[in-house]
Amino acid sequence: xxxxxxxxxxxxxxxxxxxxxxxxxxxxxxxxxxxxxxxxxxxxxxxxxxxxxxxxxxxxxxxxxxxxxxxxxxxxxxxxxxxxxxxxxxxxxxxxxxxxxxxxxxxxxxxxxxxxxxxxxxxxxxxxxxxxxxxxxxxxxxxxxxxxxxxxxxxxxxxxxxxxxxxxxxxxxxxxxxxxxxxxxxxxxxxxxxxxxxxxxxxxxxxxxxxxxxxxxxxxxxxxxxxxxxxxxxxxxxxxxxxxxxxxxxxxxxxxxxxxxxxxxxxxxxxxxxxxxxxxxxxxxxxxxxxxxxxxxxxxxxxxxxxxxxxxxxxxxxxxxxxxxxxxxxxxxxxxxxxxxxxxxxxxxxxxxxxxxxxxxxxxxxxxxxxxxxxxxxxxxxxxxxxxxxxxxxxxxxxxxxxxxxxxxxxxxxxxxxxxxxxxxxxxxxxxxxxxxxxxxxxxxxxxxxxxxxxxxxxxxxxxxxxxxxxxxxxxxxxxxxxxxxxxxxxxxxxxxxxxxxxxxxxxxxxxxxxxxxxxxx
Amino acid sequence: xxxxxxxxxxxxxxxxxxxxxxxxxxxxxxxxxxxxxxxxxxxxxxxxxxxxxxxxxxxxxxxxxxxxxxxxxxxxxxxxxxxxxxxxxxxxxxxxxxxxxxxxxxxxxxxxxxxxxxxxxxxxxxxxxxxxxxxxxxxxxxxxxxxxxxxxxxxxxxxxxxxxxxxxxxxxxxxxxxxxxxxxxxxxxxxxxxxxxxxxxxxxxxxxxxxxxxxxxxxxxxxxxxxxxxxxxxxxxxxxxxxxxxxxxxxxxxxxxxxxxxxxxxxxxxxxxxxxxxxxxxxxxx
Numbered sequence: 001x002x003x004x005x006x007x008x009x010x011x012x013x014x015x016x017x018x019x020x021x022x023x024x025x026x027x028x029x030x031x032x033x034x035x036x037x038x039x040x041x042x043x044x045x046x047x048x049x050x051x052x053x054x055x056x057x058x059x060x061x062x063x064x065x066x067x068x069x070x071x072x073x074x075x076x077x078x079x080x081x082x083x084x085x086x087x088x089x090x091x092x093x094x095x096x097x098x099x100x101x102x103x104x105x106x107x108x109x110x111x112x113x114x115x116x117x118x119x120x121x122x123x124x125x126x127x128x129x130x131x132x133x134x135x136x137x138x139x140x141x142x143x144x145x146x147x148x149x150x151x152x153x154x155x156x157x158x159x160x161x162x163x164x165x166x167x168x169x170x171x172x173x174x175x176x177x178x179x180x181x182x183x184x185x186x187x188x189x190x191x192x193x194x195x196x197x198x199x200x201x202x203x204x205x206x207x208x209x210x211x212x213x214x215x216x217x218x219x220x221x222x223x224x225x226x227x228x229x230x231x232x233x234x235x236x237x238x239x240x241x242x243x244x245x246x247x248x249x250x251x252x253x254x255x256x257x258x259x260x261x262x263x264x265x266x267x268x269x270x271x272x273x274x275x276x277x278x279x280x281x282x283x284x285x286x287x288x289x290x291x292x293x294x295x296x297x298x299x300x301x302x303x304x305x306x307x308x309x310x311x312x313x314x315x316x317x318x319x320x321x322x323x324x325x326x327x328x329x330x331x332x333x334x335x336x337x338x339x340x341x342x343x344x345x346x347x348x349x350x351x352x353x354x355x356x357x358x359x360x361x362x363x364x365x366x367x368x369x370x371x372x373x374x375x376x377x378x379x380x381x382x383x384x385x386x387x388x389x390x391x392x393x394x395x396x397x398x399x400x401x402x403x404x405x406x407x408x409x410x411x412x413x414x415x416x417x418x419x420x421x422x423x424x425x426x427x428x429x430x431x432x433x434x435x436x437x438x439x440x441x442x443x444x445x446x447x448x449x450x451x452x453x454x455x456x457x458x459x460x461x462x463x464x465x466x467x468x469x470x471x472x473x474x475x476x477x478x479x480x481x482x483x484x485x486x487x488x489x490x491x492x493x494x495x496x497x498x499x500x501x502x503x504x505x506x507x508x509x510x511x512x513x514x515x516x517x518x519x520x521x522x
Numbered sequence: 523x524x525x526x527x528x529x530x531x532x533x534x535x536x537x538x539x540x541x542x543x544x545x546x547x548x549x550x551x552x553x554x555x556x557x558x559x560x561x562x563x564x565x566x567x568x569x570x571x572x573x574x575x576x577x578x579x580x581x582x583x584x585x586x587x588x589x590x591x592x593x594x595x596x597x598x599x600x601x602x603x604x605x606x607x608x609x610x611x612x613x614x615x616x617x618x619x620x621x622x623x624x625x626x627x628x629x630x631x632x633x634x635x636x637x638x639x640x641x642x643x644x645x646x647x648x649x650x651x652x653x654x655x656x657x658x659x660x661x662x663x664x665x666x667x668x669x670x671x672x673x674x675x676x677x678x679x680x681x682x683x684x685x686x687x688x689x690x691x692x693x694x695x696x697x698x699x700x701x702x703x704x705x706x707x708x709x710x711x712x713x714x715x716x717x718x719x720x721x722x723x724x725x726x727x728x729x730x731x732x733x734x735x736x737x738x739x740x741x742x743x744x745x746x747x748x749x750x751x752x753x754x755x756x757x758x759x760x761x762x763x764x765x766x767x768x769x770x771x772x773x774x775x776x777x778x779x780x781x782x783x784x785x786x787x788x789x790x791x792x793x794x795x796x797x798x799x800x801x802x803x804x805x806x807x808x
Contacts, residue, residue: 080751086764088596109751110596112761122747126658128667130750244564303564310769314562329766338591339767406767407594 056396056416059163063392066160070385071102078105079382079389082120082134084113087372089407090191091393104385116140117454120375124149129379132386137194138179138371138446139453141187142500146451150375151383153186153390162189162391169396169416172438177507178446179371184503188373189394191402193413195368196263197433197440198231199316199324199331200224202348204238213237224350227362228267228292231323231353235299238322247299248323249316252468253307258461259369260325264289266365266445267355269515271505272456272485275522277498279485281460282478290467290474297468305468317343325352327370328411331433336406349433351440363515368444372409404428412437443509450500452492459484547783553776554578558590561772577777587774594765599778602759606782609670609745609755610738613677617734618727620678621685626715628686629693630701639690646683650743658747668750676744681734688733692726693719728796732789739786756782 071077079098083091088108098104109131111119117140123131124147134150144150157164164171164180171180171190179190204210205222214222218233225231235247251260261281262272268285280286297304301321303311309326313333316324319342324330334340334347354362374390376383392398396416403410403417404424412418417425418438425434448456463481466472472480489497505518513519528536553561555573579586581603584595628639657676658667666672696719704714720727742757749758760778763771 085762086594086766089594089766092596107751108596110762111746112764115746115761122655122658125655126662126667128658128662128750130668308770310764311562313769315564318564320564333767407765409766 056169059161060392060395060397062160063162063388063395067098067102067104067385067388067392070382070388071104074104074382074385076381077103078107079132079385080107080109080130081389082109082111082116082131084116084135084372084409085110086113087135087409089405090402090410091408093402093405094393094398098389106389117143120144120149121147123377123379127379129377129381131377132380132382133389134375134377135191135372136188136375138188138190138368138373138449139457141182141373141375142449142451142453144375145182145185145187146496149378150187151378151387153188153376153387156384156387156391157186160387160391162394163396164189166396167415169414169420171413172415172418172441174446174507174509175368175371175413175441175444178449178504179368180373181503181507182449183500188375189390190371190373190413191394191399192370192372192409193411193417193437193441194327194371194409195366195437195441195444196259196325196327196352197331197366197436198225198350198352199326199334200234200348200350201238201319201322201343201346203346204322205348210237224348225323225353226350228264228353228355232292232296232299235296235323239299241302244320246301246321248296248325249301249307249312249321250296250304250325251307251312252293252297252300252304252465254465255461256307256309257465257468258457259367260293261286261289261460261464262369262445262447263325263352263365263367264292264355266367266512267352267363269355269357269363269365269512271445271512271516271518272448272460273501275502275505275518275520277489277494277501279482282475282482286478287474290464290478293464293468294474313339317341319343328429328433328437329409332406332411332428335428335430335433347433349436351436351443357515361515363511364443365509365512366440366444367447368441369447371413371447400425443512445508445512446504449504450497452488452497455488456485459488550776550779550783553772554780556773556776558587558592558768558771558773562769577771577773578781580771580774581778581781587771592765592768592771594767595763595771595774597759597762599756599759599781602754602756602778603781605670605673605754606739606756607785609673609677609753610735612670613674613681613738614731614735616674616678617681617685617738618689618731621682621730621734622689622720622727624682624686625689625693626719628690630698630715639687642686643683645679650680654743654747657744661748667748668752670753672748673745673753673755676748677738677741680741680744681737684737685730685734688730689723689726692723692730696722725796728793732786732793735789736786739782 081091088110091106091108095106098106116136120134120136120140121143124144136144145152163169164186165176170176175190175193180186180188205224211222214237217237225234238245239247251257265281265286268289270280270283270285272279272281274280301315303315312324313326313330315321316330317334317340331347331349334343337344351364352366354364357363374394376386376390380386393402396414399414400417400422402408403412404427412425412429412434418434421431421434447453460481463472463477467474467477502521505513505521508518552569554577555575556567556570557572557574557576560567560570576586576589580595581599584598587595624642632638661667661672666675700722701714701718704718705711709717740757745755745758756778760775763775765771
């Protein structure tokens with residue numbers, strides 16, 4: 001009985017912490033011999049998180065009810081998901097539940113992440129109906145909606161209430177808008193809070209000798225950087241190539257380098273376009289951002305020009321650098337002893353550094369880059385079931401449960417994931433980092449989530465990389481990118497892109513709207 | 523004839539060429555036996571101190587790599603290996619078979635259709651990426667999408683221009699008179715080609731077969747675009763070895779690459795005598 005009591009207490013604590021849904025809680029209590037009525041009373045009591053969790057599970061339960069009805073009606077008992085390779089770990093834990101309770105087999109088609117967008121566009125013309133749920137990044141939605149390959153989910157979301165914008169457990173604003181909506185309509189449900197934050201080696205920050213030496217040299221205390229100028233000073237101070245320890249890691253490699261530029265650009269209060277779709281990155285601020293990057297090159301890890309996300313994470317985890325700019329998965333890597341042997345327990349994280357604007361104010365701006373979500377194929381045989389899956393998987397409760405599983409890309413994206421985390425989320429990330437993610441996310445600027453988004457990004461990436469390798473001067477590179485942008489805009493249609501861009505800009509954090517002038521765009 | 527002695531300079535250049543040529547093979551083989559911690563080590567580890575066969579095992583048992591604390595591999599490579607074997611062998615046989623008779627037709631009976639070889643070659647003038655999506659639409663409508671029949675059809679179509687042109691040059695180099703002599707001896711045109719032309723250019727046929735097989739074996743784009751779940755090939759499987767916990771599984775990729783080399787090396791070894799003859803066939807014009 002004593003051990004049963006301990007199990008009951010553990011279950012209650014786990015339930016209170018949001019570690020399981022109400023259904024599982026009741027089932028497990030049942031197994032322990034606690035009468036259903038008692039178990040129900042506990043789960044519905046007004047004790048702290050228990051009540052909150054009961055309320056929070058609404059989106060999950062509504063989705064499950066819809067799934068039951070849709071599954072019963074479905075003639076095809078398989079739900080096929082197009083997913084990027086490497087993301088399956090967040091989905092496999094639920095395969096048995098869907099099979100056993102709904103009779104639905106979840107079939108995963110894994111494709112390399114850079115191919116998912118193309119596969120979706122291919123489906124727009126082939127109309128095979130092979131996919132039910134597709135998992136693109138937010139940048140795919142405009143092209144996919146316009147080509148008719150995915151459903152506009154707005155009506156379903158109005159009917160089944162996935163709580164996307166709930167003030168306590170909705171998706172964090174502004175990602176809630178720019179990573180899920182296209183022209184104000186819901187195109188997909190976010191399942192991955194991709195944003196970049198800054199990691200530092202905490203053990204170096206706490207080293208008394210270094211603290212003294214740093215304060216003597218720079219005149220302020222050694223700490224995580226709050227501005228890009230401090231970031232540069234830290235990189236310079238910590239850079240120790242003789243001992244294979246570098247100031248920072250970052251990325252200078254093709255495909256990744258654009259994000260390093262975009263992040264610095266938005267920190268300077270500049271966006272990619274003005275309100276009339278004229279490129280604005282080839283401005284004074286854009287050139288300064290590239291010059292900052294060139295200046296930083298001397299303190300970067302020597303592999304920065306060839307880093308992929310995994311080789312970057314591995315190098316940081318091996319203890320080869322003081323700072324790193326990474327996605328939340330990079331923090332997970334560095335925290336886990338298996339993948340971050342040199343950094344586990346030694347990481348301090350912070351929001352992306354601010355830049356000082358011309359009027360002397362500091363602007364904190366983050367970058368929401370990549371970010372997967374679920375979309376429903378228009379050619380699916382069971383679109384309602386596909387939608388139910390998307391809502392269920394991204395609900396505040398199941399989302400919180402799915403994220404900590406290793407073997408998937410998914411990172412926190414809802415308010416409750418960061419501010420009311422479950423114990424598993426805390427164990428995976430740490431309370432401090434979850435708070436950092438929230439603080440950073442509220443200031444994020446989106447990727448090119450507009451029609452032709454991938455083309456714009458590629459054009460920018462090529463030119464920024466050419467500048468980093470010395471092939472082009474900063475201004476020349478940015479002017480060339482601007483010309484490419486103008487061509488893309490002309491081809492797609494200025495009015496169409498502008499409408500989408502203005503919709504994105506409308507939902508930026510207020511300081512960024514003000515600094516960029518977007519608050520005056522009509 | 524006495525063999526000339528290799529000069530020291532030539533020996534050095536040859537050695538250098540050999541080293542450069544073999545370096546990727548060396549690196550792939552070494553990576554295939556490295557444990558995960560050595561895959562991406564800095565400085566690079568040339569020869570692993572603790573070689574492992576786990577990468578090879580992971581190809582067929584995705585959980586094997588967990589022995590090193592790495593998870594997230596969800597697919598076995600078995601299907602991809604057999605898919606490559608099946609699609610490449612059948613498509614190569616079709617391509618070389620059709621190409622051979624096409625080459626004989628063009629060379630021996632091509633009067634008035636000098637443009638035919640060029641038109642056949644024009645099939646190769648479009649990049650695969652440009653024609654892949656239209657094929658998706660066509661194949662979807664005729665039920666060939668995500669099927670080996672469809673993949674074999676497209677592989678054959680894509681390599682037929684090469685096989686036709688390669689074999690055409692071998693047939694052209696064979697004196698027409700030997701076939702005519704066979705016909706004087708009472709053989710039909712067809713039998714003359716089957717019993718005289720083909721045996722005499724077999725070196726060229728072997729060389730073409732190897733070349734076409736390599737093209738099919740390493741093809742990526744069509745296989746990627748035309749596949750969902752029913753078909754898989756090695757090049758597409760290679761791109762799937764990415765996990766969220768360990769990033770790109772370089773060791774497992776290398777193991778599959780090593781495995782993919784084996785049929786080519788074996789084939790090259792078995793037909794090497796014909797290959798030398800095929801490659802030099804017609805080097806001295808009549």
